[in-house]
Amino acid sequence: MSLREDLTASAYVAGWRLVRLLPERAAYRLFATIADRVYAGDGPSVQRLRANLGRVVPEAELDAVTHAAVRSYLRYWCESFRLPSWPIDDLVARTRTVREDIVRDALAAGRGAVVALPHMGNWDWAGAWACSEVAPLMTVAERLRPARLYDEFVAYRRKLGMEVLAMGEPDVLDRLAAWVGDGGLVCLLADRDLSRQGVPVTLLGEEARMPGGPARLALRTSAPLIPVTLHYAERTMTVRFHEPVPHDDSPGGDRRMMQDVADAFTAAIGEHPVDWHMMQRVFAADLDPDRDPRHDPDRDTHHGQG
Incomplete structure (x- = not known):
């Protein structure tokens, strides 16, 4: 690890722990101030x-929506820093759900479930809620540099009850399939492709690429593919479960299934654009066809986590 990476990781971990010591209102005020400075820096x-x-x-x-979205993004960070010490009863009390019977029925039937989410609201909060109220879940995270920072992310999510796999490992799909095959819940961020194996979809009326993994995993395991979207409302967060996407095992079926997921994302982002934290290139018009998305200079640690 380089000195710079070591200092970055140390500062990040120290901040992570110190924020937990602040009263909640003071922490939110601090991160709102940071957000305002980030927005002003443009x-x-x-x-x-x-x-x-x-x-x-x-x-x-x-401009007003972008400013509010930066505040929503920093709210994510504030809450994520505080989640490991957040009483689970309080987190559950502040979680609102819409149609959670969709995922409960799938798991009760022993079929497992594959959930696809966009970068909206706070998916770590949603994951902690799910692990407490529905079932333990498995997810995938991109390996970060420095390794210490990645290890902190993994330990943090495991403390919340999640089983975390490293993106790019050769057995990831097999392990996800085994988890779902045993009736388990898998949750995957799906509004930005980090590989060269994504599928073309229309998102917000424009061509984009999304990972095909959620659809392929659902087809392989016969589990339902359930889009889930998130949005904030003052001190609460809403987790909305959408109708399962119909399976399509014909040629190109994974693309059509992910288009249905993209349609659910489009509707939710249209209703709650402030809570969509997408600070990277996602639309085809913005992408260099020769660029490897895994080395996007716009990326940050937040969006590198699945």
Whole structure:
């Protein structure tokens, strides 16, 4: 590990732990102040967020929505820093759900379930809620540098009750399939492709690429593929379960299934654009066809986590 990486990891971990010591209101105020400074700085991530939101937000509202979205993004970080010490009863009490019977019925039938989520709201919060109230879950995370930071992310999510696999390992799909085959719950972020194996979809009215893994896993295991979207409301967060995507095992079926997922994401982002934290290139018009998405300079640790 380089000195810079070591210092970055140490500062990150120290901040992570110190934020837990602050009263909740003070922590939220601190991160709102950070968000305002980040927005005012108008760096590449803010510019990319504005460009992405411009697909769904009218020009006259775009600056205000982008500012609010940066605040929502920093709220995610504030809560994620505090989640390991957050009493689970309080987290559950502040979680609102819509149609959670969809996932409960699938798991009760012993079929397992594959959940696909966008980068909305706080998926770590949603995962902690699911592990407490529904079932332990398995997910996939990209390996970060430095390794210490990746290890902290994995330990953090395991403390919340999640089983975390490293993206790119040769047996990831087999382990996910085994988990689902045993009646388990798998949750995968699915609104941005980090490989060269994504499928083309229409998202927010434009061509984009999304990972085909959720659809392929559902087809392989015969488990339902359930889109889930998240949004904030003051001190609460809503977890909305959408109708399962119909299975399509014909040629190109994975693309058509992921298009149904993209349609659910499009509707939710249109209703709650402030809570879509997409600070990277996701639309085909913004992508260099020769660029490896795994080495996108717009990426950050937050979105590198699955």
